[in-house]
Amino acid sequence: MGDVKDITSRDIDFAKWYTDVVTKAGLIDYSSVKGSMIICPYGYAIWESMQKILDESFKKTGHENVQMPLFIPESLLNIEKEHVQGFAPEVAWVTEGGKEKLDERLCVRPTSEVLFCDYYKKVIKSYRDLPKLYNQWCTIVRWEKTTRPFLRSREILWQEGHTMHATEEEAIAETLRMLHIYEDFQKNYLAIPVIIGKKTEKEKFAGAVSSYSLEAMMYDGVALQNGTSHYFGQNFAASFGIEYLNKDNKLVTPYQTSWGVTTRMIGALIMVHGDDRGLVIPPKIAPVKVILIPINDKIEVIESVKKIEEELNNNNISYKIDNSNKTPGYKFAQAEVKGYPVRIEIGPRDLKENKVTLVRRDTLEKITCNIKDIISTLNTLFIKMQDDMYNKALKRRDSMIYEAHDYKEFTEIANNKPGFIKANWCGDVACENKIKEDFNMKSRCLIEDEEITTNCVCCNKPAKYRLYFGRQY
Amino acid sequence: MGDVKDITSRDIDFAKWYTDVVTKAGLIDYSSVKGSMIICPYGYAIWESMQKILDESFKKTGHENVQMPLFIPESLLNIEKEHVQGFAPEVAWVTEGGKEKLDERLCVRPTSEVLFCDYYKKVIKSYRDLPKLYNQWCTIVRWEKTTRPFLRSREILWQEGHTMHATEEEAIAETLRMLHIYEDFQKNYLAIPVIIGKKTEKEKFAGAVSSYSLEAMMYDGVALQNGTSHYFGQNFAASFGIEYLNKDNKLVTPYQTSWGVTTRMIGALIMVHGDDRGLVIPPKIAPVKVILIPINDKIEVIESVKKIEEELNNNNISYKIDNSNKTPGYKFAQAEVKGYPVRIEIGPRDLKENKVTLVRRDTLEKITCNIKDIISTLNTLFIKMQDDMYNKALKRRDSMIYEAHDYKEFTEIANNKPGFIKANWCGDVACENKIKEDFNMKSRCLIEDEEITTNCVCCNKPAKYRLYFGRQY
Numbered sequence: 021m022g023d024v025k026d027i028t029s030r031d032i033d034f035a036k037w038y039t040d041v042v043t044k045a046g047l048i049d050y051s052s053v054k055g056s057m058i059i060c061p062y063g064y065a066i067w068e069s070m071q072k073i074l075d076e077s078f079k080k081t082g083h084e085n086v087q088m089p090l091f092i093p094e095s096l097l098n099i100e101k102e103h104v105q106g107f108a109p110e111v112a113w114v115t116e117g118g119k120e121k122l123d124e125r126l127c128v129r130p131t132s133e134v135l136f137c138d139y140y141k142k143v144i145k146s147y148r149d150l151p152k153l154y155n156q157w158c159t160i161v162r163w164e165k166t167t168r169p170f171l172r173s174r175e176i177l178w179q180e181g182h183t184m185h186a187t188e189e190e191a192i193a194e195t196l197r198m199l200h201i202y203e204d205f206q207k208n209y210l211a212i213p214v215i216i217g218k219k220t221e222k223e224k225f226a227g228a229v230s231s232y233s234l235e236a237m238m239y240d241g242v243a244l245q246n247g248t249s250h251y252f253g254q255n256f257a258a259s260f261g262i263e264y265l266n267k268d269n270k271l272v273t274p275y276q277t278s279w280g281v282t283t284r285m286i287g288a289l290i291m292v293h294g295d296d297r298g299l300v301i302p303p304k305i306a307p308v309k310v311i312l313i314p315i316n317d318k319i320e321v322i323e324s325v326k327k328i329e330e331e332l333n334n335n336n337i338s339y340k341i342d343n344s345n346k347t348p349g350y351k352f353a354q355a356e357v358k359g360y361p362v363r364i365e366i367g368p369r370d371l372k373e374n375k376v377t378l379v380r381r382d383t384l385e386k387i388t389c390n391i392k393d394i395i396s397t398l399n400t401l402f403i404k405m406q407d408d409m410y411n412k413a414l415k416r417r418d419s420m421i422y423e424a425h426d427y428k429e430f431t432e433i434a435n436n437k438p439g440f441i442k443a444n445w446c447g448d449v450a451c452e453n454k455i456k457e458d459f460n461m462k463s464r465c466l467i468e469d470e471e472i473t474t475n476c477v478c479c480n481k482p483a484k485y486r487l488y489f490g491r492q493y
Numbered sequence: 494m495g496d497v498k499d500i501t502s503r504d505i506d507f508a509k510w511y512t513d514v515v516t517k518a519g520l521i522d523y524s525s526v527k528g529s530m531i532i533c534p535y536g537y538a539i540w541e542s543m544q545k546i547l548d549e550s551f552k553k554t555g556h557e558n559v560q561m562p563l564f565i566p567e568s569l570l571n572i573e574k575e576h577v578q579g580f581a582p583e584v585a586w587v588t589e590g591g592k593e594k595l596d597e598r599l600c601v602r603p604t605s606e607v608l609f610c611d612y613y614k615k616v617i618k619s620y621r622d623l624p625k626l627y628n629q630w631c632t633i634v635r636w637e638k639t640t641r642p643f644l645r646s647r648e649i650l651w652q653e654g655h656t657m658h659a660t661e662e663e664a665i666a667e668t669l670r671m672l673h674i675y676e677d678f679q680k681n682y683l684a685i686p687v688i689i690g691k692k693t694e695k696e697k698f699a700g701a702v703s704s705y706s707l708e709a710m711m712y713d714g715v716a717l718q719n720g721t722s723h724y725f726g727q728n729f730a731a732s733f734g735i736e737y738l739n740k741d742n743k744l745v746t747p748y749q750t751s752w753g754v755t756t757r758m759i760g761a762l763i764m765v766h767g768d769d770r771g772l773v774i775p776p777k778i779a780p781v782k783v784i785l786i787p788i789n790d791k792i793e794v795i796e797s798v799k800k801i802e803e804e805l806n807n808n809n810i811s812y813k814i815d816n817s818n819k820t821p822g823y824k825f826a827q828a829e830v831k832g833y834p835v836r837i838e839i840g841p842r843d844l845k846e847n848k849v850t851l852v853r854r855d856t857l858e859k860i861t862c863n864i865k866d867i868i869s870t871l872n873t874l875f876i877k878m879q880d881d882m883y884n885k886a887l888k889r890r891d892s893m894i895y896e897a898h899d900y901k902e903f904t905e906i907a908n909n910k911p912g913f914i915k916a917n918w919c920g921d922v923a924c925e926n927k928i929k930e931d932f933n934m935k936s937r938c939l940i941e942d943e944e945i946t947t948n949c950v951c952c953n954k955p956a957k958y959r960l961y962f963g964r965q966y
Contacts, residue, residue: 052569052611053599056562061627064558085537089529090601090632090648091585096525109591112564114601116586117647118636126526128563128587128601138525154534159563159632163591175563 027357029296034240039169041290044357045299048169055167055174059283062358065307066286067177071157073209073305074179074281077201083153083181088135090158091126096134100259103133106226110163112174128161133227133252133278136182137260140274147186147266150274151194155181170287171244171493178282184257184274186266191275192251198279199232199249206246210285211302211410212236212292213417214246215440215488217465222449225278229253235464235488237417238291241438243464243490246288249279287493292413293382299359300382302409303402310339310398311360313351315367324366324376328394335395356381361405362398382409421488425474430489434459440490444472444483451478455489464488500830502769507713512642514763518772518830521642528640528647532756535831538780539759540650544630546682546778547652547754550674556626556654561608563631564599569607573732576606579699583636585647601634606700606725606751609655610733613747620659620739623747624667628654643760644717644966651755657730657747659739664748665724671752672705672722679719683758684775684883685709685765686890687719688913688961690938695922698751702726708937708961710890711764714911716937716963719761722752760966765886766855772832773854775882776875783812783871784833786824788840797839797849801867808868829854834878835871855882894961898947903962907932913963917945917956924951928962937961 027044030037042048047063059067075085091114098104111127129135140152157179167173181198185191199216206212214234224231228250236246254273256262263271293300303309312328314321325341332339340360342351348365355363365377370388378387378397382405389397420439424430433441441461445451452463455478467486476483500517503510515521520536532540548558564587571577584600602608613625630652640646654671658664672689679685687707697704701723709719727746729735736744766773776782785801787794798814805812813833815824821838828836838850843861851860851870855878862870893912897903906914914934918924925936928951940959949956 049612049616051562051608053562053564053566053608056564058562058612059560061557061559064560067560068558084534085541086534087532087537087540087650089524089526089531090634091526091529093526111591112587112599113589114585115588116598118583118638125589126585135524135526139522139531143522161563165591177560 027296027298030239030294037294037296038291041294041298041357042169045359047286047290047299055164057167057169057173057175059177062307063286066289066301066305067283069305069307070209070285071179074201074205075157077205078155078179078181081153081197081201083155083183086154086156087158088129088132088139088156090129092129092132092134094125094127096138097127099134099137100227100256103227103256107131112161112163129158130160130162131278131280132156132158132160132180133182133256134260136278137256137262137276140184140257141260141262144184144262144264144274146264149264150184150186151190152184153181153194154183155179168287168493170283170290176282176284178280180280181278183277184262185276186274188253188275191253191277195230195232195249195251195277195279198277199234199247202234202247202249202279202281206234206236206285206288207410209302209304210289210292211304211406211413212246212288213410213414215465217467217488219465220449220452220463220487222452223463225250227252227255229255233465235440235490236288236292237420237440237490238288238493239294239416240291241420241440241491243440243492244284244288244291245464245492246285247279247281250277252276252278293409294359297353298357300409301359301361302406303361304406306338306359306361308338308340308358309361309402310337311355311358311363312339312341313348313355313363313365314341314343315348315365318368320371321366321368324371324391327391328364328366328376331395337395337398352379362401364394380405382412424477426480427478430455430477431458434461434489438491440464440488442467442470442486442488443477444474445485445487446476446479446481447484448476448479448481451476454478459489459491461489461491464490464492500769500771503712503767510767510769511764514767514771514830515642518832520759520763520772528637530640530642530646530648532650535780536759539762539774539778540756542778542780543682543758544652547674547678548630550678551628551652551654554626554670554674556628556656559627559629560631561602561605561612561629563602565602565605565607567598567600569611570600572607572610573700573729576700576729580604585634585636602631603633603635604751604753605629605631605633605653606655606729607733609751610729610735610749613657613730614733614735617657617735617737617747619737622737623657623659624663625657626654626667627656628652641966643756643763649755649757651753653753654751656750657735658749659747661726661748664726664750668703668705668722668724668750668752671750672707672720675707675720675722675752675754679707679709679758679761680883682775682777683762683765684777684879684886685719685761686883686887688938690940690961692938693922693925693936693960695925696936698723700725700728702728706938708913708963709761709765710893710913710963711761711966712767712889713764714893714913714964716913716965717757717761717764718937718965719758720752720754723750725749725751766882767832770826771830773882774832774834775879776834777879779811779832779834781811781813781831782834782875783810784828784831784836785812785814786821786828786836786838787814787816788821788838791841793844794839794841797844797864800864801837801839801849804868810868810871825852835874837867853878855885897950899953900951903928903950904931907934907962911964913937913961915940915943915959915961916950917947918958918960919949919952919954920957921949921952921954924949927951932962932964934962934964937963937965
């Protein structure tokens with residue numbers, strides 16, 4: 021863990037700032053295994069905090085956790101044609117086991133659609149077996165050439181839900197239900213505003229009928245796709261020959277979904293809320309909500325720390341104490357790098373009046389508070405901080421969304437203003453490709469609830485859709 | 494999920510009984526990926542229940558969770574010589590990534606000592622950096638030829654703790670502390686009596702100074718090694734060149750441990766407590782403690798079920814309801830296969846007196862209970878069942894431990910009586926090997942607290958140790 025002065029300013033070099041924060045806050049360390057990262061205790065604690073809340077949401081909506089194999093035989097990956105084309109170029113292949121060469125290559129799962137289908141083919145025989153609502157928490161592997169902590173890595177920790185339904189309606193409803201569970205989680209816990217919407221044909225998942233994504237905007241105006249939910253129709257089910265007897269005793273094919281979020285969300289947390297002093301973690305997701313900093317080791321300070329600890333314990337508020345022999349200033353800076361939501365400074369001057377000083381990490385505002393009121397003050401503060409952090413992120417994001425009516429306007433914005441661009445689009449992939457080539461901007465997702473008022477921003481032919489465009493991580 | 498009559502009797506064919514229970518109870522399903530199993534929702538829920546309790550114990554004792562890479566470059570695996578000899582023959586090798594052949598083979602981690610050492614070399618610089626108390630929950634891969642659900646599989650879910658300490662004493666204390674945490678967990682939650690002790694040189698972990706194991710005896714008298722804790726001394730640390738500045742400003746090498754338990758514990762749970770009707774799960778580890786079975790769908794039955802549900806919810810007692818249109822008898826049998834600790838039968842006859850019938854899964858004893866007393870009756874019952882199950886397992890195990898004073902006695906017991914054999918031993922690996930060859934019995938662990946009264950059971954030379962011998966899964 022380094023010093024706060026080692027953090028590059030985010031306005032000077034955002035990429036360097038990100039790497040500095042990730043390592044100085046103790047979230048990630050580099051390993052000597054190329055392309056793989058080490059998730060350090062503090063980073064993993066944030067992931068556990070996310071897992072706990074999401075897993076409860078999944079279980080409340082009737083989903084069950086399972087564990088599928090880590091490996092996919094090549095022949096199994098090959099069954100769904102679009103899917104294999106999308107994934108085969110970026111997988112790791114096991115070709116030897118023990119001392120022997122394998123008869124068939126096994127890829128380390130990049131995602132598990134085919135494994136779930138292989139299983140569902142075996143267990144779905146009757147309408148009574150539906151719906152199947154399974155999820156798994158696991159590691160996946162994608163053979164990325166360039167990697168960045170949490171954002172792009174050869175190994176990814178994630179959850180993947182895979183469900184099967186009797187009807188199209190029910191499967192589409194599931195796809196959207198999970199999209200909204202992700203949206204609620206990111207808004208209410210991560211304090212991250214997200215745009216949700218359908219992906220274009222070009223950008224959808226390999227093998228899906230339609231894909232929906234959550235698009236968050238980072239501090240630098242770049243998009244982070246922060247979760248996806250896919251509707252597969254009968255694509256995989258038909259390829260795998262999954263059929264069941266319906267109520268009329270006819271053999272029919274079920275409808276499928278999959279949905280997932282990853283440790284990328286930690287990257288989003290950093291890049292939406294972090295500042296030049298380090299991480300800023302919203303209280304509702306923070307694994308450590310309060311850091312106690314004794315200003316010296318006088319007896320009255322030590323005793324007050326003990327009293328506050330007891331109160332925090334009794335009220336289930338997670339905390340840490342910095343008892344190191346560093347200066348208060350150093351401890352404050354370290355607490356700021358870590359992004360603990362509230363720091364409590366316990367010093368002799370305040371204690372004369374039975375008080376301590378609370379410092380909000382997001383605004384650095386100081387609040388003097390009587391020790392006996394500490395829990396109520398904290399609880400009020402946590403709610404306020406959570407709201408303020410969301411609103412601040414929302415305001416900043418909205419101020420960086422622009423409308424382009426024609427290609428000149430689009431060019432002007434794309435070249436000068438970081439952020440998202442809203443535009444009308446004819447629906448032709450050629451226009452998407454041109455924008456990608458000219459500005460390195462991809463379509464984020466469709467805007468469904470706004471009127472189309474002009475022609476395609478690219479080719480000027482009649483527009484059929486509205487879209488968000490943006491550069492992406 | 495099949496019918497109870499499909500379960501083979503455990504006294505007729507124990508191996509077949511085990512496979513029947515594992516599949517009929519919905520714990521595991523076979524996948525078309527050779528050597529890999531699918532852990533089904535009920536099996537995974539048991540694992541989550543185990544994880545939750547153990548993870549809390551680890552955190553209470555100061556351990557932090559991390560996530561290390563999935564892959565180990567061959568050169569990294571090769572650093573510790575004994576270790577690589579032990580593991581290289583049974584790993585899976587990734588040789589291709591994306592479309593390219595890799596310069597260096599990567600093995601899928603069979604265990605992560607070398608990954609932790611590689612990291613510790615980087616971050617342990619001063620005595621202030623010690624101890625390091627890290628754990629990870631993950632999947633490991635060992636290229637087994639023959640596999641059995643939960644017991645031997647190419648993929649294993651486990652946790653692995655890896656710690657570094659300033660002194661030998663502290664590292665040995667940690668090795669034993671974790672052994673005792675496992676022992677407490679298995680006794681108090683799994684209701685499984687375990688023998689703990691040091692492994693012989695022949696049986697210890699590749700690269701360890703000493704290994705300790707937990708040895709449980711299954712219903713058929715066969716041992717299951719149900720967890721291990723290893724003391725490494727400075728073996729790995731020296732090979733990896735891990736050094737730190739101690740308080741006297743001298744560069745010294747730290748001392749290391751590792752410890753782990755796996756989904757094997759689910760296998761032990763089945764084979765210690767299960768019976769011819771299926772699983773029997775101790776209340777403290779059961780993901781579903783109560784199964785409610787309405788005897789019919791009369792209004793008073795439905796209303797009573799609702800009332801009981803509310804009570805169970807209010808008291809945080811996990812439950813399921815069998816609302817299927819099957820006969821009560823069928824539902825009872827299904828509940829027995831699943832091993833839910835208590836079944837509550839709600840029928841019109843009992844309800845006339847405001848009563849329901851509770852059935853203990855372990856003894857099948859019926860208890861009639863007034864609805865208003867249901868929670869207190871259940872809570873008392875859970876405690877009693879947990880104790881009874883442990884004591885029953887303990888009594889059975891102890892009745893299957895024999896003493897052999899010479900090779901004739903050993904032969905007599907080994908050929909006729911399933912279970913463990915206690916014997917004195919000279920310490921020569923030749924005697925261990927002979928017993929292995931003659932009876933397919935391995936030494937389980939050393940007995941430290943009993944007097945050595947006779948010569949080596951094998952060669953009749955003076956004995957130095959006492960040992961447990963047993964066949965193993």
